[in-house]
Amino acid sequence: xxxxxxxxxxxxxxxxxxxxxxxxxxxxxxxxxxxxxxxxxxxxxxxxxxxxxxxxxxxxxxxxxxxxxxxxxxxxxxxxxxxxxxxxxxxxxxxxxxxxxxxxxxxxxxxxxxxxxxxxxxxxxxxxxxxxxxxxxxxxxxxxxxxxxxxxxxxxxxxxxxxxxxxxxxxxxxxxxxxxxxxxxxxxxxxxxxxxxxxxxxxxxxxxxxxxxxxxxxxxxxxxxxxxxxxxxxxxxxxxxxxxxxxxxxxxxxxxxxxxxxxxxxxxxxxxxxxxxxxxxxxxxxxxxxxxxxxxxxxxxxxxxxxxxxxxxxxxxxxxxxxxxxxxxxxxxxxxxxxxxxxxxxxxxxxxxxxxxxxxxxxxxxxxxxxxxxxxxxxxxxxxxxxxxxxxxxxxxxxxxxxxxxxxxxxxxxxxxxxxxxxxxxxxxxxxxxx
Amino acid sequence: xxxxxxxxxxxxxxxxxxxxxxxxxxxxxxxxxxxxxxxxxxxxxxxxxxxxxxxxxxxxxxxxxxxxxxxxxxxxxxxxxxxxxxxxxxxxxxxxxxxxxxxxxxxxxxxxxxxxxxxxxxxxxxxxxxxxxxxxxxxxxxxxxxxxxxxxxxxxxxxxxxxxxxxxxxxxxxxxxxxxxxxxxxxxxxxxxxx
Numbered sequence: 001x002x003x004x005x006x007x008x009x010x011x012x013x014x015x016x017x018x019x020x021x022x023x024x025x026x027x028x029x030x031x032x033x034x035x036x037x038x039x040x041x042x043x044x045x046x047x048x049x050x051x052x053x054x055x056x057x058x059x060x061x062x063x064x065x066x067x068x069x070x071x072x073x074x075x076x077x078x079x080x081x082x083x084x085x086x087x088x089x090x091x092x093x094x095x096x097x098x099x100x101x102x103x104x105x106x107x108x109x110x111x112x113x114x115x116x117x118x119x120x121x122x123x124x125x126x127x128x129x130x131x132x133x134x135x136x137x138x139x140x141x142x143x144x145x146x147x148x149x150x151x152x153x154x155x156x157x158x159x160x161x162x163x164x165x166x167x168x169x170x171x172x173x174x175x176x177x178x179x180x181x182x183x184x185x186x187x188x189x190x191x192x193x194x195x196x197x198x199x200x201x202x203x204x205x206x207x208x209x210x211x212x213x214x215x216x217x218x219x220x221x222x223x224x225x226x227x228x229x230x231x232x233x234x235x236x237x238x239x240x241x242x243x244x245x246x247x248x249x250x251x252x253x254x255x256x257x258x259x260x261x262x263x264x265x266x267x268x269x270x271x272x273x274x275x276x277x278x279x280x281x282x283x284x285x286x287x288x289x290x291x292x293x294x295x296x297x298x299x300x301x302x303x304x305x306x307x308x309x310x311x312x313x314x315x316x317x318x319x320x321x322x323x324x325x326x327x328x329x330x331x332x333x334x335x336x337x338x339x340x341x342x343x344x345x346x347x348x349x350x351x352x353x354x355x356x357x358x359x360x361x362x363x364x365x366x367x368x369x370x371x372x373x374x375x376x377x378x379x380x381x382x383x384x385x386x387x388x389x390x391x392x393x394x395x396x397x398x399x400x401x402x403x404x405x406x407x408x409x410x411x412x413x414x415x416x417x418x419x420x421x422x423x424x425x426x427x428x429x430x431x432x433x434x435x
Numbered sequence: 436x437x438x439x440x441x442x443x444x445x446x447x448x449x450x451x452x453x454x455x456x457x458x459x460x461x462x463x464x465x466x467x468x469x470x471x472x473x474x475x476x477x478x479x480x481x482x483x484x485x486x487x488x489x490x491x492x493x494x495x496x497x498x499x500x501x502x503x504x505x506x507x508x509x510x511x512x513x514x515x516x517x518x519x520x521x522x523x524x525x526x527x528x529x530x531x532x533x534x535x536x537x538x539x540x541x542x543x544x545x546x547x548x549x550x551x552x553x554x555x556x557x558x559x560x561x562x563x564x565x566x567x568x569x570x571x572x573x574x575x576x577x578x579x580x581x582x583x584x585x586x587x588x589x590x591x592x593x594x595x596x597x598x599x600x601x602x603x604x605x606x607x608x609x610x611x612x613x614x615x616x617x618x619x620x621x622x623x624x625x626x627x628x629x630x
Contacts, residue, residue: 066485088490091481
C-alpha cells in the first residue's frame with residue numbers, strides 16, 4: 001500500500017483468483033494486515049496497543065450484543081434484568097464482568113496508545129489526520145462508556161446520567177432546554193434509559209467505522225517508528241505478517257491474561273459498590289465519582305470554583321471539553337520537525353511531567369471535592385493547558401535536538417556512532433552542525 | 436531444541452546448517468497457534484451456552500397441580516413450561532371407549548394404560564399442543580368441540596384426538612405428548628418430575 005516494494009497479493013489457488021477478480025477482499029486484507037503491508041522493522045511493544053484497542057472493541061461488541069439479549073431497558077426492570085444476567089443466565093456473570101472490565105481495559109490500552117503517540121510524535125505531519133481521527137474515536141468511546149454505565153440503573157448510573165447531562169445545563173440561555181432534550185424529561189427516567197440503550201448499541205459500530213478511516217489514513221504514509229525517521233529503503237521494513245502479527249499476538253496474550261485475571265479475581269475492583277443499589281431519585285450517594293477513566297477530566301471540571309465573567313460551572317465544562325479539543329491542534333502547537341521524543345531531551349522531560357500531571361489529575365478526580373485536592377487539581381489543570389499552549393510551542397522552537405540516525409536500518413544495527421543530520425526533513429536545523 | 440527430535444526430512448534446511456532453528460520455529464508456531472485455537476474454542480462455550488434456558492426458567496420447569504376439584508368428565512387447562520397442559524378426569528365410558536380401539540389400527544399405536552399411571556387410568560395428563568404444527572386443540576374447556584372421537588379437536592388443520600388423546604384423523608403425526616409426572620398423593624400431581 002504505502003511503499004513501492006510492498007509485496008503484491010498473489011492468489012494461492014483458482015478459487016482465490018476467481019474471488020480476487022470479482023471482490024478483491026483477500027487483497028485488501030493482505031495489503032492491510034498481511035504480508036503486503038511493510039512496517040518499520042524497529043517497532044517496540046508500544047506499537048502493540050492499536051491492535052489491542054481494536055481487539056478490546058471486538059470484545060465489547062461481542063459481549064455487549066450478548067448482554068443485550070438478556071437486558072431490559074425499562075426503568076422498573078433494568079436493574080433486575082442485570083441481576084438476572086448475574087445470577088440466572090448461563091455464564092452471564094462472566095459475560096457481564098468481561099464487558100464491564102473490558103471497558104476499563106479498552107481505556108487502558110487506548111490511553112497507552114495515545115501516550116505512545118504523544119511521546120513519539122505520531123501526530124506530526126503527515127499523520128495529522130490519523131491523530132485527529134483517533135481523538136474522534138476517544139470522544140465516541142467516552143460517550144459510549146458513559147451511556148453504558150447508565151444502563152444497569154443503579155445509584156451511580158442514575159446520578160452519573162444526572163450529573164453528566166447537567167454539564168450541558170451550564171451552556172448559557174439554551175442549557176436547560178438542551179439538558180431536558182437529552183434526558184427526555186426533567187430528570188433521568190424511562191426515556192433517558194431507552195435512548196441511552198439505543199445509542200450505546202449504535203456508537204460502537206460508529207467507532208468501528210472511524211477506526212477503518214484511522215487505519216486507512218495511517219496506511220497512506222505507513223506506520224511511524226521509535227526513531228521518527230522516515231522509511232527510505234526496503235531494508236527499513238518488514239512485512240506485517242508474520243513479523244508483527246506474531247509480535248501483536250504475544251502482546252494480545254499478555255493483554256488477555258491480565259483481563260482474565262481482573263475479571264476472575266477482582267471483577268468489582270474498578271467499579272463502585274453503590275451501583276449495586278437500585279436507582280433512587282430521592283437520594284444521592286455520599287461520594288459520587290465517575291469511572292476511573294474519566295477522573296482526570298472530572299478533576300479539571302471541578303477545578304473551577306470562582307466566577308470570572310462567566311460562571312465557574314461553565315468554565316469547568318469548557319475546560320473539560322477543551323482539554324480534548326486542544327489535542328486536535330497539537331500537530332500545529334508542536335511544529336518541531338523531529339518526531340520522536342528519543343531525540344528531544346527537553347521535550348522528554350516535559351513529557352514525563354505531563355504524564356505525572358495527568359496522573360495527579362486522575363488521583364484528584366477520584367477523591368472528594370475538598371481541600372487540598374481542589375487546589376492540587378487547580379495547579380495540575382493550569383499545567384495541563386500550559387504544557388500544550390506554552391511549553392510545547394516554545395520547546396519546538398528553542399530545543400536543541402539530538403542527531404537522528406541516517407535510517408531505520410542503521411539505528412537497528414546500532415550504527416549510532418555514524419549518525420548524521422536528517423536527510424529527509426526539510427527545514428531542520430542540522431543537529432550535527434560544527435559545535 | 437529437545438522437544439523436536441525427529442527429523443522428518445522436509446524441515447531439514449539448506450546447506451547453511453540452520454535446520455535446527457527452522458524446526459524450532461515450526462514447533463513454536465504450531466504450539467502457539469494450537470494453544471490460541473483451544474483458547475478460542477473454549478471461549479465459544481459461554482458465548483453459545485448463554486442462549487440456553489437460564490436458571491430462573493429451569494426453576495419453573497415443574498409444577499404441582501391439585502386434582503381434587505376436577506369432576507369426572509371435566510378437564511382443566513393449566514400452564515407447564517409456558518405451554519398449555521390438559522388434565523382430564525375421564526368417565527368410565529370414556530375409558531371404555533379408549534380401550535375398545537384396536538391399537539394396531541392407530542397411527543401412533545399406544546394403549547390408554549401406556550398413557551396414564553398404573554391404577555389411575557381416569558387421569559389423562561397431556562400437553563395441549565397439537566403435534567402437527569403446535570396449535571392448542573379444543574376440548575379441554577366447557578362447551579368446546581371435542582372432535583369426532585370425543586377427545587380433542589385441533590381447529591387449525593382439523594386433527595381429531597380420541598379420549599386417550601391419540602390422533603385418529605387429520606394431519607397430526609403423533610398422539611398428544613404425555614409429560615413426565617408423578618402422583619405425590621391421590622389428588623396431587625407434580626408435572627415435570629420423573630418417577
